[in-house]
Amino acid sequence: TAFVKPRSTLQEHTIGRHHQATNGDMLLLLRTFLGEQRASQLLEFFAASERGMKITEAMREDVAKREFIDFVERSLSGVLGAATARSLVEAALRDRRLHLEEVVHFFDDTTQALQTQQSILFSSLENLAQGISVVDAELRLVAWNKRYLDLFEYPEGMVKPGQPIATLIRYNAERGECGPGEIDELVAKRLNYMQMGSPHRFIRRRGDGRVIEMVGNPLPNGGF
Incomplete structure (x- = not known):
């Protein structure tokens, strides 16, 4: 066994407020920081763990539900750390697409490295x-x-x-x-x-x- 949280304070401080962040915003975070393949795997796990709450491309413009937002934050925190993950999700909830994309582009070099590391990690694990x-x-x-x-x-x-x-x-x-x-x-x-x-x-x-x-x-x- 090589060694990821209780529910963060993000929900209490942010999700309870009205927001317009969409499923597409959450998908952007997952795919940018974890890569397309890993994001797809995580969406499958989400659908299985949330009694069939499947997120599809047709639902991109739907307002993201609390369960999906919480799931995205947890997934990101395992790679970026809890504080960074919380900040990114809060940016999506607070500022919507314009500011979110600015944040994502700001981290562009870092995310490329993270995606490469994630890909290597998961490929290595599956080959063991x-x-x-x-x-x-x-x-x-x-x-x-x-x-x-x-x-x-x-x-x-x-x-x-x-x-x-x-x-x-x-x-x-x-x-x-x-x-x-x-x-x-x-x-x-x-x-x-x-x-x-x-x-x-x-x-x-x-x-x-x-x-x-x-x-x-x-x-x-x-x-x-």
Whole structure:
């Protein structure tokens, strides 16, 4: 396991107000900072996690709903950091298209580099035989590969950008994936390793006889 949030204060301060930001504005942010391919993947996850709330090109000019705005902010924060993601989304909600495009162009060189890094990251993850997940310094899920999903068989919609890793750890602990013991203690133990930036390794035998080795390695700028 390599290591992405509680709901930010953005909603309380901004989304409650009247705004005219559209789905197209939100799509512009996703595609600019994460790339076309990753944005498409995220939209599929959004549709699955929000009970079929699918965002299509025909809906570009519709006013963005709170759920989609929240999702976009979480997705961006995994790459840009929470403060930058919040500022970009606030710009879209406050100033609409003219100022938003100015902000996007201002970050143009940075976004090109980010897209390249994201593309390399996700391609690399999918080519690995092991199940891999990446978590940021705030212990929120940033990235994962298909093998990771196949291995742990999480419920549909549980694995998504910005999901607190504690939620996934608890789910695994409740199914016996973390060994014997009190659920809260098992979860706290693993979160403590991550918060301290401590490498860790667990080996577990599943009920079906398979043996799983779980390894956590800290990243240079926080996270695992």
